[in-house]
Amino acid sequence: MSAAAPAHGHDHSHDEHAHAHPTGLKRWLFTTNHKDIGTLYLWFSFVMFLTGGVMALLIRAELFQPGLQFVNPEFFNSLTTVHGLVMVFGAIMPAWVGFANWLIPMQIGAPDMAFPRMNNWSFWLVVPAAILLVASFFVPGGAAASGWTLYPPLIIQQGMSIDMTILAVHILGASSIMGSINIITTILNLRAPGMTLMKMPLFAWTWLITAYLLIAVMPVLAGAVTMLLTDRHFGTSFFNAAGGGDPTMFMHIFWFFGHPEVYIMILPAFGVVSAIIPAFARKPLFGYASMVYATASIAILSFIVWGHHMFTVGMPAAGNLFFMYATMLIAVPTGVKIFNWIATMWKGSMTFETPMLFSIGFLCLFTIGGFSGLVLAITPVDITLHNTYYVVAHFHYVLVSGALFAIFAGVYFWLPKWTGNMYHEGLGKLHFWLSVIGFNIAFFPQHFLGLAGMPRRIPDYALQFAEWNLWSSVGAFLFGFSQLVFLYVVIECIRSGRKCEDRPWEGADSLEWTHLPCPAPYHTFETVPEVK
Amino acid sequence: MIETFKAVLWSFFGVRKQSEYEADTRRLDPRAVIIAGIVAAAVLVLGLYGLVKLVAP
Numbered sequence: 001m002s003a004a005a006p007a008h009g010h011d012h013s014h015d016e017h018a019h020a021h022p023t024g025l026k027r028w029l030f031t032t033n034h035k036d037i038g039t040l041y042l043w044f045s046f047v048m049f050l051t052g053g054v055m056a057l058l059i060r061a062e063l064f065q066p067g068l069q070f071v072n073p074e075f076f077n078s079l080t081t082v083h084g085l086v087m088v089f090g091a092i093m094p095a096w097v098g099f100a101n102w103l104i105p106m107q108i109g110a111p112d113m114a115f116p117r118m119n120n121w122s123f124w125l126v127v128p129a130a131i132l133l134v135a136s137f138f139v140p141g142g143a144a145a146s147g148w149t150l151y152p153p154l155i156i157q158q159g160m161s162i163d164m165t166i167l168a169v170h171i172l173g174a175s176s177i178m179g180s181i182n183i184i185t186t187i188l189n190l191r192a193p194g195m196t197l198m199k200m201p202l203f204a205w206t207w208l209i210t211a212y213l214l215i216a217v218m219p220v221l222a223g224a225v226t227m228l229l230t231d232r233h234f235g236t237s238f239f240n241a242a243g244g245g246d247p248t249m250f251m252h253i254f255w256f257f258g259h260p261e262v263y264i265m266i267l268p269a270f271g272v273v274s275a276i277i278p279a280f281a282r283k284p285l286f287g288y289a290s291m292v293y294a295t296a297s298i299a300i301l302s303f304i305v306w307g308h309h310m311f312t313v314g315m316p317a318a319g320n321l322f323f324m325y326a327t328m329l330i331a332v333p334t335g336v337k338i339f340n341w342i343a344t345m346w347k348g349s350m351t352f353e354t355p356m357l358f359s360i361g362f363l364c365l366f367t368i369g370g371f372s373g374l375v376l377a378i379t380p381v382d383i384t385l386h387n388t389y390y391v392v393a394h395f396h397y398v399l400v401s402g403a404l405f406a407i408f409a410g411v412y413f414w415l416p417k418w419t420g421n422m423y424h425e426g427l428g429k430l431h432f433w434l435s436v437i438g439f440n441i442a443f444f445p446q447h448f449l450g451l452a453g454m455p456r457r458i459p460d461y462a463l464q465f466a467e468w469n470l471w472s473s474v475g476a477f478l479f480g481f482s483q484l485v486f487l488y489v490v491i492e493c494i495r496s497g498r499k500c501e502d503r504p505w506e507g508a509d510s511l512e513w514t515h516l517p518c519p520a521p522y523h524t525f526e527t528v529p530e531v532k
Numbered sequence: 533m534i535e536t537f538k539a540v541l542w543s544f545f546g547v548r549k550q551s552e553y554e555a556d557t558r559r560l561d562p563r564a565v566i567i568a569g570i571v572a573a574a575v576l577v578l579g580l581y582g583l584v585k586l587v588a589p
Contacts, residue, residue, distance in 0.1 A: 198557065289553045294546035300573050304580075321584040326577075336546035 032116035034101045040123050041098030048090030055083040060476040063469050076459035077145035084148030089172045090130050095407045096268040097179050100207050106512035107201045109192025109529045114185035118178050125175040132168040136161035152239035152247045166225045173218040180211035194531035201510040203271030205292050209299045210267045213260045221257040255306035263302045269406030273359045276413050277341050279507035280356035281348030287340040294333035301330050311379050312386045320379045327377035354428030358409035361436050369397030390450025396443045420519030422500040423493040434482030441475025540568045
């Protein structure tokens with residue numbers, strides 16, 4: 001894409017002195033600036049990532065050897081439950097909203113998000129929700145222990161932590177819906193002249209589609225947890241068989257939300273990788289329009305595959321077959337994306353800075369996660385693998401080496417834009433290699449454990465599973481502690497004063513690189529650029 | 533109308549020839565594309581259902 005207008009960012013530096021901005025805590029509390037709110041989201045998600053990570057390490061410490069070593073089984077179940085909830089709702093999703101806040105206005109030539117005050121409200125809602133989730137460990141009965149899926153009837157029997165979890169989910173849902181309305185309105189109404197939809201960077205496209213998915217499914221989750229709440233306190237029996245209800249109905253409702261939720265976490269990752277691979281291959285993205293279409297197709301298909309999460313509950317064979325076929329169809333548009341990224345790299349002048357390394361790591365490992373997903377899509381295979389470690393391995397390949405690696409890639413790619421400084425490349429690469437090695441040692445053996453029949457969500461296991469569990473725990477600790485390198489790299493970058501050029505990546509050609517200096521000024525595009 | 537459905541069906545596959553895509557952007561109405569997309573998704577579901585009925589009577 002080419003753009004005609006000169007850089008606008010410099011013009012506004014005087015504005016920052018024209019009207020006083022609050023400083024200190026007030027700046028962050030009352031901010032309506034998309035960049036500030038993006039920063040808040042990103043730091044929040046990192047804190048939650050470490051919180052969920054500590055829970056994961058407690059889980060892996062317990063599983064290092066057979067027998068009960070560190071935690072009791074009830075607390076272990078709470079750990080797996082809250083680890084999942086914190087990572088999904090506290091780490092991955094807010095991280096993507098942080099990226100959206102920082103990048104979408106700059107990428108489409110808008111001065112800010114469409115509803116800046118609602119944007120502030122969206123962020124400050126997630127904080128009490130996170131506090132509710134984490135604080136639920138300290139109430140009588142301990143935190144929710146039913147798994148992140150909150151399945152009844154177990155969830156109906158537990159203590160007040162469930163009510164805290166339900167309230168947290170409600171608040172997070174409200175925040176996500178407001179964030180989505182903001183993103184959709186911004187993209188549809190605030191694009192610079194000439195920035196047609198099909199000229200937008202793919203990150204904006206993937207977020208537009210993600211926002212629609214969020215608006216479609218978050219109310220479904222809210223409905224499901226509200227029914228849980230009334231089952232618990234108001235005498236209804238939606239999911240209680242003794243009162244004429246059906247626990248299986250919860251599964252259907254939950255997974256009608258839950259499967260699109262997976263795509264909510266992964267589609268923005270596709271957008272980030274589609275920005276980084278062309279930049280470091282120094283070639284335009286291969287098949288841009290195909291990528292947009294494939295993203296839309298994946299989003300549509302995500303609504304008709306939820307049953308593959310519940311092949312074992314006793315659906316009719318016809319139902320299982322339908323969900324099996326529909327699930328396999330997803331491999332087509334996803335495969336198109338993988339081939340497009342490879343074709344983008346083909347004969348490119350590639351260099352392998354940290355963002356590119358994480359993107360290639362994403363490409364290879366997400367593909368493994370996709371393939372194990374195809375294995376699980378086959379109903380008879382899934383019936384033997386359901387609730388085993390194979391499933392745990394599968395979704396960690398999709399969400400850690402998929403979504404999380406793309407988040408790392410994006411942070412390294414845009415850190416110069418956000419901070420004005422260049423990160424330490426050597427340490428970035430160290431972070432990549434430690435992460436990729438630790439991750440694979442942690443999660444690849446879990447395929448073997450699952451195939452051998454080890455069930456998930458258990459604190460103790462039979463002796464034949466001991467060796468791969470040991471390796472998995474070693475890998476998990478390596479992966480976990482290597483994230484401290486990431487924290488150091490980010491803080492070192494912010495404080496280093498190692499100024500970067502305005503275009504540190506010569507192959508990056510979206511508006512935030514071509515039209516704005518590094519760091520991006522506090523206010524950008526108050527005079528709209530014209531895109532040709 | 534046929535052109536709209538052709539574009540939508542290629543989109544379901546996730547691939548479109550550059551020249552065809554450029555022609556699409558000139559001649560297609562986005563509202564028609566969205567409606568065609570919803571219709572095609574419904575047809576896909578019904579098609580899968582039919583296939584399932586065929587193999588699992």
